[in-house]
Amino acid sequence: MSGDSLGKLFKVTNWGESHGPAVGCVVEGCPPGIELSEQDIQPYLDKRRPGQSQLVTQRNEADQVRILSGTVDGKTTGTAISLMIENSNSRSKDYSEFAKLYRPSHADFTYQQKYGIRDVAGGGRSSARTTAANVAAGAIAQKVLSEIGVEVLSWVETVGAIKSQLPIEQITESLVESNPVRCPDQNIAKEMEQKILEIRKQGDTIGGVVRCVVRNMPVGLGEPLFDKLEADLAKAMLSINASKGFEIGSGFDGTTMVGSEHNDIFYRDEDGAIKTHGNNSGGVQGGISNGMDLDFKVAFKPVATLMQKQKTVDLNGDEIEYQGRGRHDPCVLPRAVPIVDAMAALVLCDHLLRYRAYRA
C-alpha cells in the first residue's frame, strides 16, 4: 500500500534508496520459458546510466544488474524475478549539510512532514536513482513484448522551446541513439545540445518533452472503466521523477479542434485491416488499443538542483541560502528516454497478460 508496486498481472515491486547498498525490484508475472540473462537487461540500464556524456550528471555508476531469482539455465521459470543493482559510487558526505534545510522543489519537506524522518543522502527514496530498477524491469517487459513484435520507441521531442521537426514515421531507434540528446532530428539535436551546455554553464537547468510511439500494437489492450490503457500509461508516466504532464494523441492541442477535424476516420487498408486516417486518438478508443500506433508525450520540468545560489528555509523555516553541489543533470531529458520506454513496456506487458486471461 506504500505504493511500491505497479501492474496487476505483470507486476513490479520497487525498493531502494539513492545511497543505500542497492536498488532493485521484484518482477512478478513474467511468462515461463523466455530467454533471459543479465545481458538482456544491461543495455537498457546503460542507456539510463549517469556519466554517458557532458549533458548529464557525472555521477559514475556501473549499474550492473544481477538476477537473483526466477530463471534457470538462462530461461524464466514463471516465478518471481528479483533484480538488484548495487550503488557503487555513493558519496554520502556530499549531503550532510542538506539535513538542515529543505531544498526548493525537492521532496525534502514533504518526506519530513509525512514520515517525521528522512534519508537525506541523495534524496533517499525520492531520488531518480530508483528508476534504475524500473528500467531493468522494463527490459524484461520489452522481451515479452518483442515476442509479438511490439516496438516501444521514445525520444526527446523538445528541450525548452527547441522542437524536433522530423516526421514521426521516419524516426528509428538508431536515429534516436545517434546523438547524446536522444533527439532523432540531427540538426535540432545539435541545437538542443548547445542549449543544454549553455544552461549548464549558467548553473541552471532546463525541461522538455519526451514523446513515445508504440508500433505494431495489438488491438484490444486496455479495460473499459478505470484501467483504460491511456489511464494506466498516464499513471506510469506521472510516477517518473520530474514529470508534470501526459497527453495521448491530440492531447491539449486537440482541445482547440472541432469534432469534424478531430475524428479519426476508419478505412480498410490493402491488407483488409481496419485502420484510421489520422491518429488524434493516439491509438486508443474507449480506453482500448485500436491497432494504430500508440502516441503519447510526457512533460519534464527543469531539474530542481541548481549550481547557483537559491533562497530556501531551514527546518525551522528560517531563511537561508544554499547551492547544489556534486553531480547533477542540467537536463533530465536524455536519460528520461529509457525510463519512458521502460514504463510504457511495463504497462503494455501487464495489459497484454490481462488480455490473454479472457481468451479460452
Added chain:
Amino acid sequence: MSGDSLGKLFKVTNWGESHGPAVGCVVEGCPPGIELSEQDIQPYLDKRRPGQSQLVTQRNEADQVRILSGTVDGKTTGTAISLMIENSNSRSKDYSEFAKLYRPSHADFTYQQKYGIRDVAGGGRSSARTTAANVAAGAIAQKVLSEIGVEVLSWVETVGAIKSQLPIEQITESLVESNPVRCPDQNIAKEMEQKILEIRKQGDTIGGVVRCVVRNMPVGLGEPLFDKLEADLAKAMLSINASKGFEIGSGFDGTTMVGSEHNDIFYRDEDGAIKTHGNNSGGVQGGISNGMDLDFKVAFKPVATLMQKQKTVDLNGDEIEYQGRGRHDPCVLPRAVPIVDAMAALVLCDHLLRYRAYRA
C-alpha cells in the same frame, strides 16, 4: 481485473451500461459514523445530469440515486455502500442501425475486437453515462474530505481557444455555477456559450480544458514511488471519457522554463507555516502533497458524435456514411466539471485513508 475498481482503501467499483436498467457502484472504505443520505449525493448528480441547458445533451434523465447498503439511520456504518441510479429514459431504438458500423473515434471497433460482442445501445459500457456512478461515489468522498476542510473546485478553463482570464484566487464555486458553461469568468463564459451554440448549429462539437484546484490540502498525501498523488490523479483523469491529457502545476508550459525560474521557493508565512512562493509544483513534491493548493488541468477532446455526415466503415470494412442522431453534447466541458471534481475527491479520499493507516 477488468478494471472497474479505483482506489485501495477508499475504493469504488463501477458497473452499468448506457441503456441497461441502471448504473451504479459499490463504495468500500468509507469511515463509519458519517451522516449520509441520498440528499447529500443528489446535488452532485444534478450538476452532471443531462438536459440542464442548451449547451448539453437533451437526454432527460432524472438521475435519482438510491443508497442500497452501508448506512443506518442516516449514518454510514463502515461497510460497503451500494449506490444505484436507474436509467429512466433509455431509447434503445435509436441505436439499432449502429450495430452495423463503427462510429469514428468511438469505442465500437475496439470493443467489438476485444470482446467479440458489444452492447450497441448508447455505446453500452463505453458511454459517459457510467460517470454518473462515479459522481455519486465522489459525493461521498467529498463528505469525508469536508470533515477536514478540504475543498475541491473545478471549472471550465478553456473552450476551444477561448480562455478564462480570472485569477485563480478569485474563483469560487458560486462563480463557477453562475452560468451554464461553468466558467467562473462571466464575460468569457458568454463567449464560450456563443461559441458552443454556434458549433452546435453546425452539427459539430468542440473540446476544452477543465482546471481543478484543491484548497486547504493537508501535507503528506501521496506515496513515494508509483502511487504518487499526481500519478493517481493522472490515472483518474485519463479514465474519464474523452479526456486526452493531464498536467499538474506548470505542466507542459513548465518544460520551456529554466530551473531558477521554475523552482518554488520556500518561506515561512506569518502563521509559522512553511509555504512556497509560486506553485509550479502544483501542490506536490516527490509525489506527496506539500500543503499548497493542488492545481491541475485535464484536456477534453471534442465529442465524437456529430450531427453531420461522416464517412466510416461497416463491420466488413466497407465504406459507408453515417450521421449521429438523438441527444448529444456539442461540448462535454460543462458536464465534465462535476466529474473531474468527483474523480479528484475519490483519489484524495483514498490517499487520506492511506495516510492515516501509518499513524498510530
Added chain:
Amino acid sequence: MSGDSLGKLFKVTNWGESHGPAVGCVVEGCPPGIELSEQDIQPYLDKRRPGQSQLVTQRNEADQVRILSGTVDGKTTGTAISLMIENSNSRSKDYSEFAKLYRPSHADFTYQQKYGIRDVAGGGRSSARTTAANVAAGAIAQKVLSEIGVEVLSWVETVGAIKSQLPIEQITESLVESNPVRCPDQNIAKEMEQKILEIRKQGDTIGGVVRCVVRNMPVGLGEPLFDKLEADLAKAMLSINASKGFEIGSGFDGTTMVGSEHNDIFYRDEDGAIKTHGNNSGGVQGGISNGMDLDFKVAFKPVATLMQKQKTVDLNGDEIEYQGRGRHDPCVLPRAVPIVDAMAALVLCDHLLRYRAYRA
C-alpha cells in the same frame, strides 16, 4: 480495503445488509460471449433460500436475482456484471430489543467496538444473508467452469457426530439433492434429519462438516507462494459465516500418518495420463492442482442464535438474559452446501483466468 472483494481476475465485490433494501454484488472478469440470464442463477439461489424445509429457517424470501449490467441479448459482454436480490421479507421490528445487548457468539460486540455504530436489524452486514450474493456470483463462475467440464460438488458429510458412510466416488448431485439435509447417504441423511429436528425442539442448534470434491480438474491452477490454490480456498471457506475450520486432502488426520503412508504414488493410467494412487494431497501439490479431484472439508459451528434463554450482557456490560426469536436455522449445514459450492467455484474460476494469462 474493507474486504468486500474476493478474487483477482474473476472478482466479486459484495454489498448489502440483512434488512436493507437488497443484497448484491458486482462480478468482474467474466469472459465475454457466455450465455447468462437470471434463469442460470436462480436455481443456485433456490438451494440456499430459507424456508425450503423444516430443517432450516422459516424466513421466507423469494430471493429473485436481477442482472443489472454486463449482458446483452442473454450473453455476457465481458464487462462488470451487477447482481441484485431484494430483501422482500424483512421484519425490522423483531430486532429492536437487540440494540441494547450483545448476543453471545454473534458479531454485535465486535461491530459495535470496531465501528462505534451497527445495523442491529438481522445482524446487518454480519448476517449470512450476504452469502446470497456470493451464491449468485458463484453461479456465474460455475457457468465458466462448466465450459471446460469442471464439476464442483459439495454435501453434508457430518451433522454433529453422525457421518456419511457413502464412498466418495458414488456421490452425485442427485443423491445430495434427494433429501433436505443434503447428505448423499440416504440412511444417514434420515438420522441427521431426526437429530436436527430433535435439537430444534430443544431450542438448540448443532454443527457439522461440509465436504467438497471438484471433479475433472485441470492441471496447473494455483500459484507457488501465497496464492496456493488451497490457501485461496481456505480463505474463501473461512469467510463463510459460522465456519471454523478447513482441511484439504488428509487434513488433520494426515498429521498422524508417516510419510511412507501419506505420499501419493504417481502412476500412468491406461490413457497415458499421470495420476496418483491415493489422494492425501487432496488434488494439490506445491499449491498447484495436479489433476486429481480437489477434496476438502469445511467445519461449521452450531448456529449462535438459540430458542432458549442465555445469559449475556447489555451495552454497559451488565448481566441480562435473552432468548432468540423469529426464524433461525437449527442447523446451518444444508444451506451451507450451495455456499461452499459457490465459494469454491469463485476461487477456481479466478485461478483458471490467472492460468490463462500466462499462455500466449
Added chain:
Amino acid sequence: MSGDSLGKLFKVTNWGESHGPAVGCVVEGCPPGIELSEQDIQPYLDKRRPGQSQLVTQRNEADQVRILSGTVDGKTTGTAISLMIENSNSRSKDYSEFAKLYRPSHADFTYQQKYGIRDVAGGGRSSARTTAANVAAGAIAQKVLSEIGVEVLSWVETVGAIKSQLPIEQITESLVESNPVRCPDQNIAKEMEQKILEIRKQGDTIGGVVRCVVRNMPVGLGEPLFDKLEADLAKAMLSINASKGFEIGSGFDGTTMVGSEHNDIFYRDEDGAIKTHGNNSGGVQGGISNGMDLDFKVAFKPVATLMQKQKTVDLNGDEIEYQGRGRHDPCVLPRAVPIVDAMAALVLCDHLLRYRAYRA
C-alpha cells in the same frame, strides 16, 4: 498476480529459489520511526534455521539477513524494506537425477505441467527455503505489534498421535524454546523427540499440529465479508509448505457441539472490560477480533522426502524407483513454529494498519 505478495497495507513480496543465489522479500507499509536492524530479525531466522538439532535437516545455512533499503540510522523510514538472505550452502549436484522424475507428493509434476520448465535443484521455488524470507518479514511485523503489546506464541501441539497436555494459560515462550521439539510440555516433548528419532531411523517422516495463541489482542481487527481475520489467517497458514489444515477456536471439534455448549457467554470482568467465558470462537466473532486470545491450529503432513525407496514415474510416466538423498527434516514441526509465528504476525500487522486507516 503470480501470487508472491501477501497483505494489503503491510505487504510482503517474496522471491527466491532453494538453490539460487539468495532468497528475500520486500516489505511495504512498515510505519516510519521504528528501530530496526539486522539484529532484530536474526533471532527469528535462527529459530527457523536448519541444522539446529538432530530433529531437523542438517543442511547448514548461516541464514544471515541483510537489510538493503527502508532504514536510515537504524530506524525505518516508512519506505519499502528489502531483505536478502544468501543461500550459502547450496549443493546443486545433489539434485541432477531428479530432473528425470517426479518425486511423490512434491511439486515436481505440477510445476512441470504448469510452466513447462522447472528449477530442479532443491525444488526451486516450491522449497520451504522460501519461508526464510517470510520469517524475516514476520520479524518486522512482530516489532510493530510489540509496540502495542501484542504477543504471538506458537508451539508444537502434536507430533503424530502424541499431544501436549499443558494448559494453554501456562505456555510461555521460554517453555517452548526449552527443548528442540518446541513443545512446551517437557515430558511430552521428550516423547515426541524419541518418536521423531525413531521415525528418522526408519528413513520415514511424521506430521503434527502447530498451535498458536495471540495474547493481548486489540478489539476490532478484521473485516466483515471476505477479509475476516480468520480467513486471512487461514490463507496465510495454508500457504505454508506441507500444511493441510487450519482451524480457529473450536474448529472441527466444535462441529459436534450444540449451540448452548458452544456459545461463549459475555461477562464484565473486574476491570470493566467485556470478556467471554470460554473461547470457542477463538478470539474472533463475525470476522473481527473480540479481544480474547486468538487461538488457532495448523496441520502439517509428514515430509514427502523419505530416506527409503519409493515407486514413482519418470517424465514419460514409466515406473521407476527413487530414494531421497541429502539433508531433510524427518519432522517439519519444530521448524514450522517460527514460520507460523511469522505468518500470524504478518496478517495481524496488516489488519492493524487497516484498522487505523478508518480512525480520524
